[in-house]
Amino acid sequence: MLDLDACISRLLQRQLLAEVVVRDVCAKLKEALLKESNIQHISTPVTVVGDVHGQFYDVLEIFKIGGHCPDTNYLFLGDYVDRGYYSVETISLLACLKLRYPNRIWLLRGNHESRAVTQTYGFYTECMRKYNSANVWRYFTDMFDFLTLSVVIDNVIFCVHGGLSPSLHTLDQIRVIDRFKEIPHDGPMADLVWSDPDNAISDFGISPRGAGYTFGVNVVEKFLYLNDCRHILRAHQLCMEGYQVLFDDLVTTVWSAPNYCYRCGNMASILEISPAIDRFFNVFGAAPDTDRETPSTAGGGAGDPASTPDYFL
Amino acid sequence: MSSHPPHLHASPDDVVRGTDDVAALSRLSAVQVGYMTDVYASIFVSSSAAHAARRPPLINRGTYARIHAFDRALELFIARVTKDCVPGQVLSLGAGTDTRWMRYKDQLAAANVRYFEVDFPETVMHKISCLRRHRKVYAELLPGATFDGKQTTAATADGRYTLLGGDLRAWPAVVERLSACGFDTTQPTLVMAECVLVYVDPPAVTTLLSWIHAQLPSAAVVSYDHIVPDDAFGQMMLHNLSEQGIELPGIHAVPTVDAHRAQLSEFARVETMDMNEYWAKHVPDEEKARIAKLEIFDEIEEWMLMGRHYCLSVAAQGSLAPLLDQF
Numbered sequence: 001m002l003d004l005d006a007c008i009s010r011l012l013q014r015q016l017l018a019e020v021v022v023r024d025v026c027a028k029l030k031e032a033l034l035k036e037s038n039i040q041h042i043s044t045p046v047t048v049v050g051d052v053h054g055q056f057y058d059v060l061e062i063f064k065i066g067g068h069c070p071d072t073n074y075l076f077l078g079d080y081v082d083r084g085y086y087s088v089e090t091i092s093l094l095a096c097l098k099l100r101y102p103n104r105i106w107l108l109r110g111n112h113e114s115r116a117v118t119q120t121y122g123f124y125t126e127c128m129r130k131y132n133s134a135n136v137w138r139y140f141t142d143m144f145d146f147l148t149l150s151v152v153i154d155n156v157i158f159c160v161h162g163g164l165s166p167s168l169h170t171l172d173q174i175r176v177i178d179r180f181k182e183i184p185h186d187g188p189m190a191d192l193v194w195s196d197p198d199n200a201i202s203d204f205g206i207s208p209r210g211a212g213y214t215f216g217v218n219v220v221e222k223f224l225y226l227n228d229c230r231h232i233l234r235a236h237q238l239c240m241e242g243y244q245v246l247f248d249d250l251v252t253t254v255w256s257a258p259n260y261c262y263r264c265g266n267m268a269s270i271l272e273i274s275p276a277i278d279r280f281f282n283v284f285g286a287a288p289d290t291d292r293e294t295p296s297t298a299g300g301g302a303g304d305p306a307s308t309p310d311y312f313l
Numbered sequence: 314m315s316s317h318p319p320h321l322h323a324s325p326d327d328v329v330r331g332t333d334d335v336a337a338l339s340r341l342s343a344v345q346v347g348y349m350t351d352v353y354a355s356i357f358v359s360s361s362a363a364h365a366a367r368r369p370p371l372i373n374r375g376t377y378a379r380i381h382a383f384d385r386a387l388e389l390f391i392a393r394v395t396k397d398c399v400p401g402q403v404l405s406l407g408a409g410t411d412t413r414w415m416r417y418k419d420q421l422a423a424a425n426v427r428y429f430e431v432d433f434p435e436t437v438m439h440k441i442s443c444l445r446r447h448r449k450v451y452a453e454l455l456p457g458a459t460f461d462g463k464q465t466t467a468a469t470a471d472g473r474y475t476l477l478g479g480d481l482r483a484w485p486a487v488v489e490r491l492s493a494c495g496f497d498t499t500q501p502t503l504v505m506a507e508c509v510l511v512y513v514d515p516p517a518v519t520t521l522l523s524w525i526h527a528q529l530p531s532a533a534v535v536s537y538d539h540i541v542p543d544d545a546f547g548q549m550m551l552h553n554l555s556e557q558g559i560e561l562p563g564i565h566a567v568p569t570v571d572a573h574r575a576q577l578s579e580f581a582r583v584e585t586m587d588m589n590e591y592w593a594k595h596v597p598d599e600e601k602a603r604i605a606k607l608e609i610f611d612e613i614e615e616w617m618l619m620g621r622h623y624c625l626s627v628a629a630q631g632s633l634a635p636l637l638d639q640f
Contacts, residue, residue: 111611112611116609117609117611120369120370120608120609121369121609121611122369208613209610209611209613210605210609210610237614238614238615238618240545259549260615261615262549262553263546263549263550263553263615263618264545264546264549264614264615264618265544265545265546265547265548265549266545308553308556308557309549309553310339310368310369310371310372311539311550311553311554311619312336312339312372312375312376312379312508312619312623313332313335313336313508313559
């Protein structure tokens with residue numbers, strides 16, 4: 001019998017769950033997520049969180065400043081793992097919260113919720129280091145296949161990790177995607193988690209990321225019009241000020257990992273949306289070193305026991 | 314894992330020497346993933362470190378870029394002296410366990426270009442020691458080489474390659490040793506400083522650059538250094554490096570692309586650019602396409618941030634001034 005409150009309590013103290021507990025949490029979570037459509041409709045008030053990338057202490061900070069779940073409703077836009085030093089603890093906590101409070105916290109799939117990406121950017125290595133086996137990584141990456149792709153808030157704010165796709169004009173087209181698989185290299189599902197807005201173009205362009213597309217204002221206006229929406233809310237791109245509003249307030253990027261990779265020196269934010277679509281960017285910086293892990297105390301970077309932030313020397 | 318940061322027991326010079334280990338590991342990582350070929354890279358990394366050498370894609374790509382820049386400068390120099398039918402010299406400062414001479418050995422010989430490397434005596438010892446542990450490579454690269462323990466000098470029998478222990482902050486002494494090893498100030502000379510000068514006290518850098526300008530009528534200088542200390546990324550960079558005991562005295566004295574240009578203004582031609590500009594303008598599209606296929610690269614914003622914080626400076630005078638047309 002899974003005691004989710006006990007699990008959550010452990011995780012909040014940054015203690016790992018046993019491998020079999022992770023297995024059970026993921027199995028149950030998959031069942032719950034199965035019921036979610038590719039587009040989940042939710043209502044304000046909700047606090048929207050961008051990429052957190054394993055920065056566990058900053059996730060704790062988010063709950064401190066935004067309110068704890070379930071007192072505050074949360075929508076996370078993906079990219080829970082990789083890059084930071086505590087991807088395992090971060091995704092474990094969010095998975096347990098989702099299972100415990102399924103209607104108070106929503107988790108989208110980001111481009112890092114992928115087997116291929118997590119083998120390059122640290123989550124796989126961290127799982128191996130912390131559990132001495134690949135099982136936990138497998139449980140989580142199998143669960144990632146079930147995460148929904150998008151959310152619409154109050155029928156007017158379309159939320160996705162990356163952005164738009166030349167193959168997807170309407171919400172109905174998103175609904176019929178078979179999402180229960182590894183993120184493909186290309187196609188509509190890949191585009192939703194990889195694309196970026198670009199105010200230098202008006203239509204679709206080639207993405208420098210090698211996946212997804214860049215999209216401009218014409219594409220945004222058309223999508224919003226066709227789907228009776230007013231705004232696109234997404235994450236995926238580092239914002240030095242924690243958020244960025246584009247295209248004359250049609251697209252917003254929210255970024256929630258302060259001092260990303262211990263290197264970027266950026267601010268982060270969470271977006272608090274209340275009924276009547278009142279919008280507040282709660283901006284925060286990295287917690288002081290005494291309150292958090294630092295490269296030297298973390299006991300290991302994304303997989304590397306002796307890691308410190310990388311530079312060219 | 315030790316509770317003491319490693320640098321607490323090391324001198325500042327030890328820490329600077331330690332940056333070569335990071336460079337060697339990054340080089341090996343980039344080679345392992347396929348960014349470039351370098352059969353010598355593994356010689357300078359212990360086998361235990363080699364297993365965990367793999368760096369994030371951003372580091373692999375940036376390591377490729379800096380190596381590309383200096384390889385390109387060397388190739389342009391070789392082409393130039395070949396065209397002019399004159400012998401030439403390469404002076405590589407703070408090269409550490411750099412493998413450039415090894416990779417270009419044959420082209421250098423064919424072009425009649427001698428290669429001088431200068432680094433701390435400890436680093437020179439380490440490099441020779443690594444080479445000696447790989448007999449076949451040692452036999453290939455340094456047959457009949459002589460080694461002077463007192464002077465910490467190694468030289469190949471044919472004089473094509475000379476490895477000198479010295480301190481860049483005591484440049485006159487290094488000059489003396491270079492002359493004793495046959496360095497000829499009248500020959501066209503390419504001076505390379507790949508992530509070196511930024512660690513050296515600014516007055517010593519000025520001395521060095523002034524010497525090059527005054528004493529080498531036909532010279533080119535290529536330097537790669539950290540810049541922009543005062544934005545959020547730069548401040549975090551200095552903080553993170555300082556935590557490892559690494560200081561960058563040069564970054565405050567020469568903090569921008571423009572400051573690097575000013576520092577080299579005595580030379581007839583100067584070009585300075587950050588590594589984003591170098592990548593955009595000088596890495597061919599086919600190479601970019603090839604590299605894009607090597608591994609997933611999901612760090613565009615960080616790549617641009619990093620690239621803004623490294624400066625490539627190229628300056629030249631005399632018969633080498635036309636090299637700058639290529640930059």
